[in-house]
Amino acid sequence: MDRIELIRDLFLRRGDSEYGGESVTQMSHALQAATLAEVASSPPALIVAALLHDVGHLLHDLPDDSPDRGLDDRHEVSGFRFLKRHFEADVVRPVRLHVDAKRYLCTVDPEYLASLSRPSVVSFYLQGGEMNREELEAFRDDPHFESAVELRRWDDLAKVNDWLTPDLDHFLGYIDRVGTPAE
Numbered sequence: 001m002d003r004i005e006l007i008r009d010l011f012l013r014r015g016d017s018e019y020g021g022e023s024v025t026q027m028s029h030a031l032q033a034a035t036l037a038e039v040a041s042s043p044p045a046l047i048v049a050a051l052l053h054d055v056g057h058l059l060h061d062l063p064d065d066s067p068d069r070g071l072d073d074r075h076e077v078s079g080f081r082f083l084k085r086h087f088e089a090d091v092v093r094p095v096r097l098h099v100d101a102k103r104y105l106c107t108v109d110p111e112y113l114a115s116l117s118r119p120s121v122v123s124f125y126l127q128g129g130e131m132n133r134e135e136l137e138a139f140r141d142d143p144h145f146e147s148a149v150e151l152r153r154w155d156d157l158a159k160v161n162d163w164l165t166p167d168l169d170h171f172l173g174y175i176d177r178v179g180t181p182a183e
């Protein structure tokens with residue numbers, strides 16, 4: 001299976017699962033995030049990152065309400081490990097950092113924390129809560145810092161009921177314009 005077929009297959013098999021206590025499915029959440037990236041005229045790698053940022057949730061069999069049970073599925077790590085076999089750094093690094101981006105934004109912007117949905121606040125504390133000074137500096141120094149923060153903001157907005165987005169194949173089309181892992 002090539003990487004496009006692999007991703008299509010994952011979404012078709014697992015994409016109808018609930019997105020962590022929100023009112024959208026994983027598929028809808030991914031398409032909404034990718035739509036926001038596309039509307040922002042992002043480069044193809046960041047649109048693909050937006051589409052695939054939660055692919056880690058599709059790779060495990062933990063229940064959808066894991067955070068309510070005190071479980072952090074570490075989906076940003078499992079997603080990163082899966083994606084780095086198929087995609088360049090400009091796709092996989094923002095995915096790896098999108099949870100840290102939430103911790104970052106909550107640390108520097110109290111209004112951001114207040115704006116999060118309840119499931120997102122629950123997972124925030126499971127994911128480590130606010131960053132300390134060293135974590136903040138390391139995050140800001142990362143070359144993919146800005147992309148990760150952009151992705152995070154789309155992630156937070158991509159929870160709308162009944163949003164008619166372009167379909168999965170539309171966004172899979174961007175994958176041919178994105179590089180493979182560096183050797």
Ligand SMILES: [Fe+2]
Nearest residue numbers: 029053054155
């Ligand atoms: Fe997400």
